[in-house]
Amino acid sequence: MNCLFCRIIKGEIPSDKVYEDDRVLAFRDIDPQAPTHILIIPKQHYDSILEADPETVAYMAEISKKIAAAEGLCEKGFRLVINTGEEGGQSVKHLHMHMLGGRSLQWPPG
Ligand code: 5GP
Ligand code: ZN
Numbered sequence: 410m411n412c413l414f415c416r417i418i419k420g421e422i423p424s425d426k427v428y429e430d431d432r433v434l435a436f437r438d439i440d441p442q443a444p445t446h447i448l449i450i451p452k453q454h455y456d457s458i459l460e461a462d463p464e465t466v467a468y469m470a471e472i473s474k475k476i477a478a479a480e481g482l483c484e485k486g487f488r489l490v491i492n493t494g495e496e497g498g499q500s501v502k503h504l505h506m507h508m509l510g511g512r513s514l515q516w517p518p519g
Pocket of ligand 2: 412413414415416454455502503
């Protein structure tokens with residue numbers, strides 16, 4: 410298994426962790442697109458949301474609310490994004506949810 414995010418989960422590649430439990434890991438994006446840019450990933454490998462079970466996706470969303478609170482993002486708001494596949498702009502083939510916040514975000518993203 411040569412998956413970048415699986416290697417981060419195993420600790421083979423360092424990451425700036427903000428949350429971890431037995432099912433998910435959250436860490437800061439290496440190339441942040443906003444003052445707060447966190448990736449929330451399941452510890453179980455899924456190539457994308459298309460392969461993931463609904464409980465996993467729901468759990469990631471639930472944990473995102475805890476992280477938003479810890480990061481102080483609830484009052485002003487934040488954005489959750491799951492890029493999927495080529496046209497969705499997914500570059501790492503391990504399901505991940507982006508959390509972006511700390512500035513006013515454009516919509517549509519382009
Ligand atoms: P995607 O484009 O697949 O939706 O998002 C992948 C994200 O992973 C990108 O925002 C990219 O900056 C981030 N990323 C890629 N490699 C690393 C890494 O080694 N460490 C961290 N923390 N983030 C990474
Ligand atoms: Zn993986």
